[in-house]
Amino acid sequence: MVLPLALLAALVALLACATLQVGSGVGVTLSFSSVARGLRAWIGAGAPLEGALQVLFEQRLVDTAAAALVGAGLALSGGLLQGVFRNDLASPGLLGISSGATLGAAAGVILIGGGLGGAEALGVAGLFGPALVSSLAFIGALAVSGLVMLLGTRGGRISVPTLLLLGVAANACLGGVLAALQEVLFEEDYELSRAVFSWTFGNLADRTYGQVMTLLMLIPLAALVVPFVGRELDLIAGGEEDAESLGVDTRRMKLLAVGGASLAAAAAVAVAGQIAFVGLVVPHILRGALGHSHPRLLLACVLGGAAFLLGADLVNHSLLGARALRPGVMLSLIGGPFFLALVLRRRAEVRTW
Amino acid sequence: MVALVVRGLEFAYPGGAPVLCGVDLDVRAGEVVCLIGPNGAGKSTLLRLCAGLIEPTAGTVSFAGQPLRDLPLRARAQRIGVVPQALRALPAMRVRDFIAQGRYAHRARFARSTPADHAAIERALDEADIRAFAERPLEELSGGQRQRALVARALAQEPELVLVDEPTNALDPRHQLQVFGLVAGLGCRGRAALAITHDLNLASQFATRIALLDAGRIVADGSVHEVLRADVLEPVYRTRFETGAAPVAGWGEPRPWVLPWDAPARPDVTRP
Numbered sequence: 001m002v003l004p005l006a007l008l009a010a011l012v013a014l015l016a017c018a019t020l021q022v023g024s025g026v027g028v029t030l031s032f033s034s035v036a037r038g039l040r041a042w043i044g045a046g047a048p049l050e051g052a053l054q055v056l057f058e059q060r061l062v063d064t065a066a067a068a069l070v071g072a073g074l075a076l077s078g079g080l081l082q083g084v085f086r087n088d089l090a091s092p093g094l095l096g097i098s099s100g101a102t103l104g105a106a107a108g109v110i111l112i113g114g115g116l117g118g119a120e121a122l123g124v125a126g127l128f129g130p131a132l133v134s135s136l137a138f139i140g141a142l143a144v145s146g147l148v149m150l151l152g153t154r155g156g157r158i159s160v161p162t163l164l165l166l167g168v169a170a171n172a173c174l175g176g177v178l179a180a181l182q183e184v185l186f187e188e189d190y191e192l193s194r195a196v197f198s199w200t201f202g203n204l205a206d207r208t209y210g211q212v213m214t215l216l217m218l219i220p221l222a223a224l225v226v227p228f229v230g231r232e233l234d235l236i237a238g239g240e241e242d243a244e245s246l247g248v249d250t251r252r253m254k255l256l257a258v259g260g261a262s263l264a265a266a267a268a269v270a271v272a273g274q275i276a277f278v279g280l281v282v283p284h285i286l287r288g289a290l291g292h293s294h295p296r297l298l299l300a301c302v303l304g305g306a307a308f309l310l311g312a313d314l315v316n317h318s319l320l321g322a323r324a325l326r327p328g329v330m331l332s333l334i335g336g337p338f339f340l341a342l343v344l345r346r347r348a349e350v351r352t353w
Numbered sequence: 354m355v356a357l358v359v360r361g362l363e364f365a366y367p368g369g370a371p372v373l374c375g376v377d378l379d380v381r382a383g384e385v386v387c388l389i390g391p392n393g394a395g396k397s398t399l400l401r402l403c404a405g406l407i408e409p410t411a412g413t414v415s416f417a418g419q420p421l422r423d424l425p426l427r428a429r430a431q432r433i434g435v436v437p438q439a440l441r442a443l444p445a446m447r448v449r450d451f452i453a454q455g456r457y458a459h460r461a462r463f464a465r466s467t468p469a470d471h472a473a474i475e476r477a478l479d480e481a482d483i484r485a486f487a488e489r490p491l492e493e494l495s496g497g498q499r500q501r502a503l504v505a506r507a508l509a510q511e512p513e514l515v516l517v518d519e520p521t522n523a524l525d526p527r528h529q530l531q532v533f534g535l536v537a538g539l540g541c542r543g544r545a546a547l548a549i550t551h552d553l554n555l556a557s558q559f560a561t562r563i564a565l566l567d568a569g570r571i572v573a574d575g576s577v578h579e580v581l582r583a584d585v586l587e588p589v590y591r592t593r594f595e596t597g598a599a600p601v602a603g604w605g606e607p608r609p610w611v612l613p614w615d616a617p618a619r620p621d622v623t624r625p
Contacts, residue, residue: 086442227463235454239441241406246510247430247458292445 004290008303012068015310019064020057024205024317024324028056059206066207066271067313068306069215071278073268075305076223078279079286079298080261083233084254085160088287089342091280092265095163095258096144096170098276101269103174104140105199106181108133109192130208134270137199141266144170149258157240158254202275202328204313211271218267223302225260229253230295237292275309275328277335282308284342356382356514356545357403362412364398372398373569375412380514385537385546387556389580390566391590396549397438399566400516403547404435416514430458434512436503438519448494448502449487452477455509473509480535481505482528496523504532508539515539517548521555533559557581557608558601565589581609 020035030038030053038057040046048054074092081090092098112132148170152163178200185193232253236243240250265279286300312331317324325333357380365371372395380386388396401407403414405421414421416433424432434455444451455477456470478484481501486494494502500523507515517536521529529552536546537559550556556563556577563580565573567589573580580586583594595614598607 231457234444234446235457237442237444237446241401242435242437242440244406244426245404245430245433245435245437246454247427249426293450 004296005299005303008300008307011307012303012310015307015314016064016068019067019310019314020060022314022318023056023060023063028053030057062209062212063205063207064310065212066215067204067309069212069219070204070268070272070275071282071305071307071309072302073215073219073222073264073305074275074278075282075301075308076219076226076298077261077265077268078305079283079294079301080225080229080233080257080264081279082283083229083294083298084158084236084257084261085164086237087160088284089280089339090164091276092261092269093171093274093276093279094167095148095262096167096174097141097262097265098269098274099171099174099178100144101137101141101266102199102274103178104143105133105137105270105273106178106196107140108136109195109199110181110185111136131210133199134211134214137270137273138266141269142262144174145258145262145266149262157251158258198326199273200328201326202273202331204272204309204327207271215267215271219264219302222260222264222267223298225256226295226298229257229260230293230298233257233294233298234292273328275331277331277338278305278309278312281335281338356380356384356417357547358413358415359399359403360413360415362399362402362414363410364395364402364407365410371410371569373402373409376566376569376571378564378571378574380545380547382513382543382545384561385539385548385559387560387563388547388549388566389551389553389556389563394566395569396566397518400435400518400547400549404433404516405429406435427458430510430512432513434507434510434515436507436515436517436520438522440503443492445490445492447488447490448483449474449478451491451502452487452506452509455506455511458510473511477505477509480508480538482531497525497528500524501528501532504535508535512544514545514547517546519549519551521550521552529555530558553581553586553611557610577609581611583611586611 017032017035020038021030021032023029034049034053035057037046038049038054038061041048041054042058042061049057077092077097078090081092081094082088148163148166149158152158152166178196182193182196185196232243232248232250235246235248236250236253243250268275282305283297283301286297286304290296290300309327312334313327316327316330324330357378359376359378362373362376362378363371364373376399378386378399388399390396398407402409403421405414405424408422416424416429421429452474453466453470456466456473459470460466478487481504483498483501483505486498491499491502500520504517504520507517515536520532520536524532533548533550533555536548539546560577562575563573563577564571565580565585572589573585581596583596586594590613592613593615595612597610599610600607
């Protein structure tokens with residue numbers, strides 16, 4: 001159990017270092033020793049890099065940490081949901097988490113843009129702006145996933161097929177609202193429209209310390225459910241009733257797992273906007289490599305998600321430079337075909353008793 | 354020394370017709386009770402109620418003098434094991450890991466497995482005769498081998514009462530006898546078993562008592578000689594039975610055998 005996790009951790013460190021060096025691919029490329037010096041200066045143990053480099057480095061540090069934590073949160077969320085739904089096609093987008101967050105963020109953007117005088121406020125409002133938008137995104141995500149869970153629960157039992165359908169319905173409704181909003185905004189206030197648009201396809205650049213701190217609190221909090229649901233998720237492989245006869249409190253387990261998944265995904269989307277596919281594919285890849293045992297798989301998801309998003313962003317920026325795509329767009333482009341392949345392969349292996 | 358006491362049990366699915374209407378049933382320690390009855394009589398529902406997996410509409414199920422609903426899930430799973438007919442899906446794991454699931458209720462959350470856990474798992478592997486494929490994934494097993502893995506998991510659970518739903522469905526005669534012998538063996542060791550079966554002759558061989566369920570009511574409850582009689586079975590199953598007595602080696606008195614034997618509507622082969 002330790003070796004694969006250690007390897008994944010090493011991969012995260014490696015990719016984080018590379019991201020710190022390359023950044024968004026258009027600016028300065030820092031040498032490894034510059035990165036080390038920047039880090040020392042950042043913790044207050046050395047002289048800062050020359051001129052504006054230290055500022056640049058520290059922004060990269062924030063963005064890198066944000067990307068790693070967002071990836072970790074999305075993959076953890078996906079791993080938990082796939083376990084609880086006993087379906088490898090489940091992902092954080094499923095429960096309306098992503099669209100709820102986007103709508104919350106849009107509300108925040110409009111609030112600031114409208115109340116504080118135009119899109120200028122978005123950037124200039126500094127700490128306050130991103131914090132408000134992220135908070136509203138977080139509230140939106142939890143509100144929608146909470147509602148979906150509430151409607152999908154009958155007599156204390158979460159009905160998996162109902163939940164899936166409710167998620168689809170919620171996504172359709174919220175998507176419609178968002179599209180309508182965009183259409184109005186596009187006519188009324190182009191800059192606001194752009195700001196909302198940016199949320200729909202994710203953004204990993206120019207994150208704030210506050211956002212990273214929020215992620216640093218919420219993602220580990222969500223990961224705390226792992227020791228309490230890991231073995232239980234293995235035991236429901238044969239069905240909920242079977243697990244109950246073995247002594248598993250399935251209600252508590254589902255509440256913890258779906259709650260943890262919602263928290264992790266809500267935090268991630270609230271900071272970086274909608275980034276599809278990470279939550280779907282990372283647990284899937286890791287399951288192939290490490291097997292189905294959830295206590296291990298979920299911890300690996302945290303590290304693997306961080307590595308995956310860092311790696312994807314790095315490739316995006318290195319290959320495309322100034323023309324780099326938004327992370328959500330890029331991952332959707334890879335994700336669509338991958339998902340297709342997944343479905344086609346799954347057709348062959350229906351697991352019935 | 355009564356293990357399971359069922360009194361006035363009624364059950365209906367919401368908005369549906371009643372499945373069980375006033376069932377009384379006792380399973381005492383040391384007994385192997387076979388629950389028989391036609392399809393749709395409510396056997397599986399009764400078994401799930403006895404396991405506490407669903408709540409009755411009326412009536413009570415108690416275990417060792419305590420209402421089942423007052424037993425916490427984990428404590429219940431330490432004392433009552435369930436062998437379902439089949440699982441909802443096939444878990445992607447090795448047979449040994451699957452059987453180890455039976456130890457879940459015996460282990461504290463953050464505890465490592467104990468020598469007792471290992472011993473129970475090894476014993477279950479041997480008793481269910483599946484040691485040969487203990488390290489293989491479940492999906493590589495045949496239906497009958499999976500059935501034995503399910504039984505083995507319940508054995509590893511070391512319950513005082515095991516509730517079994519048609520354990521011999523996919524088994525060849527040798528393994529039918531073996532699996533039923535395992536279930537019955539639990540009864541002999543001061544534990545108890547309640548097993549649903551359609552195989553009346555297996556029931557005859559292994560049951561200490563047979564309960565016959567028809568349309569949600571227990572219509573006969575007694576020894577194999579009292580229940581496995583044509584005049585008892587025929588109105589319930591609505592088919593004719595030939596009956597007789599067969600000696601079972603080492604069991605003393607002969608046991609009844611029954612053969613469903615109705616003159617079928619013979620296909621008319623003369624017509625083109």
